[in-house]
Amino acid sequence: MPARRKAAVVAALGLTPLALTALAAAPASAHGTMGDPVSRVAQCYAEGPESPRSAACKAAVADGGTQALYDWNGTRIGDANGRHRSLIPDGKLCSANSDEFKGLDLARVDWPTTSVSSGPYTFKYRVTAPHKGTFKVYLTKEGYDPAQPLAWDDLDLDHPVATATDPTATGGYYTFSGTLPERSGAQLLYGIWQRSDSPEAFYSCSDVTFGGSGGSSGVGSESSASPAPSASAPSEEQIEEGEDESTVEHHGHGDQDADTSAEPTATESESTAAVPANEVRAAGATEDLAETGGDSSTAYVAMGGAAVLATGAAILFGSVRRRATSGGRGR
Structure with missing residues (x-):
């Protein structure tokens, strides 16, 4: 793969962890x-x-x-x-x-x-x-x-x-x-x-x-x-x-949160194991909200942004691969 295309792929894929990092720094809710x-x-x-x-x-x-x-x-x-x-x-x-x-x-x-x-x-x-x-x-x-x-x-x-x-x-x-x-x-x-x-x-x-x-x-x-x-x-x-007039969280961040509960049950462990790794990492970033404070809307906005960036990275990666494959066939 040409150096320019490789750099584009690396940059695009790098946006996803950055987005999740921003999500983890968002503030948490009240309780x-x-x-x-x-x-x-x-x-x-x-x-x-x-x-x-x-x-x-x-x-x-x-x-x-x-x-x-x-x-x-x-x-x-x-x-x-x-x-x-x-x-x-x-x-x-x-x-x-x-x-x-x-x-x-x-x-x-x-x-x-x-x-x-x-x-x-x-x-x-x-x-x-x-x-x-x-x-x-x-x-x-x-x-x-x-x-x-x-x-x-x-x-x-x-x-x-x-x-x-x-x-x-x-x-x-x-x-x-x-x-x-x-x-x-x-x-x-x-x-x-x-x-x-x-x-x-x-x-x-x-x-x-x-x-x-x-x-x-x-x-x-x-x-x-x-x-x-x-x-x-x-x-x-x-x-x-x-609840609709409140600016703070009324649900979530409960006893089933990874950061706040006791050891997960077998059912919870099996459920987590069935989730793709990228989704588990995103969920983990959401849990980090509890460490820093803010309302639930922050989590949804940030998660939405992370999802968009991840999708864009995947599309760009696929496009580069297709171009690279097509170019290789033409030579």
Whole structure:
């Protein structure tokens, strides 16, 4: 084959791995928030982003807009890697220092609350894309004042009330147990989910009131003892209805992902073995999205671009081969 044609083939075939490399560098999706005790963002989403009922959620929308509520499962830092305190300044813990979610940082005494009491508590984390990792939940100290911006020193960081590593997601929730200490009045539970398969971490603020009845409130519970409106998590119907307005991932990157699951089952291994090698490499590049953050549309666009480039390379390679064969016959 002439040197010029050989160079063209090499250049064309080289585009495919470059496209897949670009795909791997694209950002990943968001994955969840505390469902019980319900987080501020989930509570406001449940009220309705366009017309929230509570004064606190109305103020959050006025300050940060409605998109944060549609993106309720996206309060995150893509490269946290355990550096939560150094990346999130005081006063911005509930938003994880994200301008989109700044309305969640408003210091108010009327955030809707979940009624709790000291003792065992079952936490439920609403997840739309499961990943391996560790959950830690911290409670504010005695003397916490919800009228002041939440600071790291307000949390009892030395004594998390719950810690769980790689719990199993069932029915859309990670469920794990903890113990709430003695407290009174308005307090706040701060949840951190640090993934172990990525530096990405997720954050949530759940307002609670001690002194009500019962230990675990249950998702969507009500309490007449709360000085603020009672909190309630969004229904599955509400979550499905809002997916089209969300800019983050609500499906995928689940427990069957190569990077996040346990060893594949025999069926999964056989299924993978039946896929052509080039498709397996493309799928692997898609999984790499989970390492860097972004929405699902990025994956489809990048994958489409990779497919076009791969197809073009194949066509060019075939054309060069035909020309080379035809030329050889003519000599």
